[in-house]
Amino acid sequence: MSHFSIAGLQLELSNQDNFHFIEQEIERVKRVFPWVDMVVLSELSTFGTSTKLAQPMPGPAEQRYCDIAVKNKLWIITGSLFEQAGEHVYNTSSVINPQGEVVTRYRKLFPFYPYEKGVTPGEHCVVFDVPEVGRFGISICYDQWFPEISRSLACMGAEVILCPTLTGTIDRELELAIARTNAVVSQSYFFNINVAGRLGNGRSIVVGPDGQVIHQAGEKNEIIPIEVDLNHVRRVRERGVLGLGQTLKSFRDSQMQFPAYQPQAKQAGALAALGPLKKPGE
Structure with a gap:
């Protein structure tokens, strides 16, 4: 099977705590679009941006998503969510299958420093397999600004890259261009799903390989159900973009170091x- 539907x-x-509303929206998606196989939420959508609401994983919030x-x-x-792990707080996405199992977790590699204070970077790129469909990769918001991540996910076999985002700033227009670039240089589908309302300015984008x-x-509430065709990804990778x-x-055949x-x-030259990584004017 090469077709798979993602909302x-x-x-x-x-x-604040948006859990009840999110649960209602997930149920509405399945009711209105029963053919959808997976839902993708936005970055920090469940509890907002305060690290004081960091959750253990596994823990009650993640278990509620499993239920x-x-x-x-559905895959979810x-x-x-902010994950509390000992003394560290990570910005973490959980991948949950329709059996309610946590397949994997991804910790954001590039917290939005110097603004996303108190958050520890992750250490690994993460991919996961949807049986009989294909391989998916995860990145989170500011990660998309680093092309090394999308390229690494593609080299690990990802055919769809899911990028939950929380952007409410004037650089959203730039991220739309970055999303297209990430899709075409990794020759993969790229889902960049943003928050709307008080937290974000919407304008989510889905791009093909x-x-x-x-x-x-x-910029308002919107459900985005898209059927992807993984054979299209494989065709593009075989024959080239257009x-x-x-x-x-x-990239595979290059000997360039x-x-x-x-x-x-990183420690010398340009x-x-x-200078230091800090907010302008500090």
């Missing part, structure tokens, strides 16, 4: 001269 939930949310997955026979990507914008949302650039094959990725590159 992005761009919800108008407040910076919702079983009830509605929880967007993200050839860079085509499949849907771009407005029958032209076979990016992943060229990129200077930016050498251990000394990057070292940039």
Whole structure:
């Protein structure tokens, strides 16, 4: 089976406990679009942006999502919640299958420093398999600004990249361009699902592996049900984008050792001269 249906939930949310509303919206999706196989929530949509509401994992919040997955026979990507793990807080997305099992968790590799204070970066790229469908990858919001992540996920076999986001700032227009770029350079579907309402400015976007914008949302509450075709991804990777650039094959075959990725590159030269990572004016 190469077809799989994913609904992005761009919800108008407040910076508080939104769990009951989210549960109602998931149930509405399954009722209105019974063919949907997976729902993807936005970053920090459940409890908002306060690290004081960080949750243990496994824990009661994650278990509630597991119960919702079983009830509605859906894969659920929880967007993200702040995860309390010992002394550390991570920005973590859980991947839950229709049997209510946590298949994997992904910790955001690039917290939005210097604004996302008190959050520890994750250490691993994460992919997971949907049996008899294909391989999916996860990134979270600011991760999309680092093309190394999408390229790494593609090299790990991801054919769909799911990127829950929370953006309410004036750079949303730039992220729309970045989403298209991530899709085409990784030759994968790219789901960038943002929050609406008080927390975010919406404009979620879904892009195909050839860079085509499949849907771009407005700024209000919107359910985005999209059927992906993984055979289309495989065709694009085989023949090239628009029958032209076979990016992943060229990357695979290159012998180039990129200077930016050498251990000394971050600590010397141009990057070292940039100064400390802090808010402008501090």
